[in-house]
Amino acid sequence: MDGVAQKPVMVENETVKFSWQIAFMAKAKDYYQLTKFTLSFMVVFSCVIAYLLAPGVEMNIWKVLLLFIGGLCITGAANATNQIIERDSDGKMARTHKRPLPDGRMEVKEAVVFVIVLLSAGMLIMGLCFNGLSAWLSLVSFILYGFVYTPWKKWNSLAVFAGAFPGALPPLIGWVAASGMIAGPLSYGGWVLFAIQFLWQFPHFWAIGWVAYDDYRKAGFKLLPSENGKNGYSAMQAVTYTAMLIPVGWFPYYFKMSGIISAVITMALGLYLLYRAVDLYRFCDVKHARKLMFSSYIYLTVMQLALLADKIH
Numbered sequence: 001m002d003g004v005a006q007k008p009v010m011v012e013n014e015t016v017k018f019s020w021q022i023a024f025m026a027k028a029k030d031y032y033q034l035t036k037f038t039l040s041f042m043v044v045f046s047c048v049i050a051y052l053l054a055p056g057v058e059m060n061i062w063k064v065l066l067l068f069i070g071g072l073c074i075t076g077a078a079n080a081t082n083q084i085i086e087r088d089s090d091g092k093m094a095r096t097h098k099r100p101l102p103d104g105r106m107e108v109k110e111a112v113v114f115v116i117v118l119l120s121a122g123m124l125i126m127g128l129c130f131n132g133l134s135a136w137l138s139l140v141s142f143i144l145y146g147f148v149y150t151p152w153k154k155w156n157s158l159a160v161f162a163g164a165f166p167g168a169l170p171p172l173i174g175w176v177a178a179s180g181m182i183a184g185p186l187s188y189g190g191w192v193l194f195a196i197q198f199l200w201q202f203p204h205f206w207a208i209g210w211v212a213y214d215d216y217r218k219a220g221f222k223l224l225p226s227e228n229g230k231n232g233y234s235a236m237q238a239v240t241y242t243a244m245l246i247p248v249g250w251f252p253y254y255f256k257m258s259g260i261i262s263a264v265i266t267m268a269l270g271l272y273l274l275y276r277a278v279d280l281y282r283f284c285d286v287k288h289a290r291k292l293m294f295s296s297y298i299y300l301t302v303m304q305l306a307l308l309a310d311k312i313h
Contacts, residue, residue, distance in 0.1 A: 030100040034083055034111060035076030035118075042300075043170050044071035049304040050174030050193050053257060053311055055186070057178045066129045067177060071170065073122030074138045077115045078166070081146035084111050089154075089219035095212065126177065134177040141169040153221045160205050160223055168198035192251040197300070199248055202241035203277050204296035206234060210280070210289035230289075235281035238292065242277040246270035252307050262303075262310035269299045 048067055051057060083090065083101055091102035100106035119142060127135035149163035175190030176182055182190070209216060209223035210230055216223055226233040249270050253263035276292040 026105075030106055031114065033099055034080045034101075034106070034114065035072070036079040036083075037072075037076070040072050040075040040079060042297075043075045043167075044068055046193075046197060046300070046304060047071045047170040047174035047177075049308055050171035050190065051178045052174075052308055053189060053193070054175050054178030055189075055313075063129070066125055067174065070122045070125030070129070070138075071173075073118045073125065074142055075170075077118035077122065078142045078145040080111055080115045080118065081142070082150045084108060084115070085146070085150050086219075089221070092218045093215045095215055126173075130177040131180045133180060133182060134173050137169060137173045137176055137182070141166040141173065144169075153223065155222070157222050157225045159221075160202065160209075160225075163205070164198050164201045167201045168194045171197055188255050189252075189257045192248075192255055192257065195248050195251065196245065196303070199241055199245040200296065200300055203238040203245075203273065203292060204300075206238045207280070207289045207293035207296060210234065211286055211293060230284060232281060232284060235277070235284055239274070239277045239281050242270070242274045246274065249303070256312050258307045258312055259310040262306040265306040266303050269303055273299045 044067075048064055048071070051067055052059065052064070083099060087099075087101040087108070090096035090099050096102065101108065101111060119139075123135050123139060126138050145163065145166035149159055149166060152159035152162050171193035172182075172190040175187070175193060179186045179190070181187040206224060213224065213230055217229070224230065224234045225237045246267065249266040250263055252258045252266070253260060273292075273295050276288070276295040280288045280292050282288075
């Protein structure tokens with residue numbers, strides 16, 4: 001009889017344990033979505049590459065790991081802040097209406113606490129493990145993204161220009177984390193990487209704005225440079241900024257950050273990206289906007305890896 005009596009208790013305990021595990025995984029998934037982890041990872045990747053490109057820096061797995069964690073905390077806090085502010089707009093768009101806040105799975109108060117914890121942890125890691133200047137630059141990036149770029153998206157298309165600043169700061173932050181300098185000869189490399197990523201964002205975000213134009217319009221976001229949205233003018237702007245990106249891609253070689261091999265690779269990548277931008281201008285359709293968008297991801301990733309592999313020590 002005791003064995004029979006124990007079975008329901010064991011089953012009940014296992015059920016409670018299983019339910020708790022499901023709840024934990026669901027909550028972890030919500031936090032994962034709140035940070036836009038994939039985007040955050042790409043942003044922090046550029047920060048780490050810049051750190052490793054700085055003169056005198058060698059691969060130190062612990063330093064790289066700390067930079068990744070600190071960067072993910074601050075970038076995740078910025079993305080979560082973006083979702084708190086845009087929760088009503090996210091609820092109107094097909095690709096975002098299932099996020100934790102618009103879907104009602106998370107309260108705003110909980111999301112705000114999450115932001116404070118992430119931001120504080122990230123600032124402490126950057127300040128204590130690297131230097132104060134990199135921590136303050138990280139805070140500037142957080143503020144620009146969360147409280148300038150985010151609300152600006154509903155005012156006019158200059159939001160992309162405003163957003164290009166926090167979007168280009170991660171490589172500068174990585175360089176400053178290594179060098180401790182934001183001015184003078186030792187800072188040039190950081191500003192070169194900032195310039196490349198700054199210009200890269202225009203064709204990248206306009207391609208995204210083109211692909212998701214109808215969804216963005218439902219939410220009232222204005223991301224394409226033309227008032228009429230998807231037209232030749234918007235496409236030509238993407239062509240113009242992509243063309244500007246090509247000569248800037250030579251700067252790492254000019255400033256002796258990396259060798260001629262990476263310079264040639266970066267030039268080839270720039271020409272390929274320009275080809276995709278010109279195709280968007282020729283056809284003005286979603287198909288070619290999507291090709292430009294994916295090409296921009298290829299450009300940034302391969303370019304950064306080429307620079308690091310060809311670093312001049």
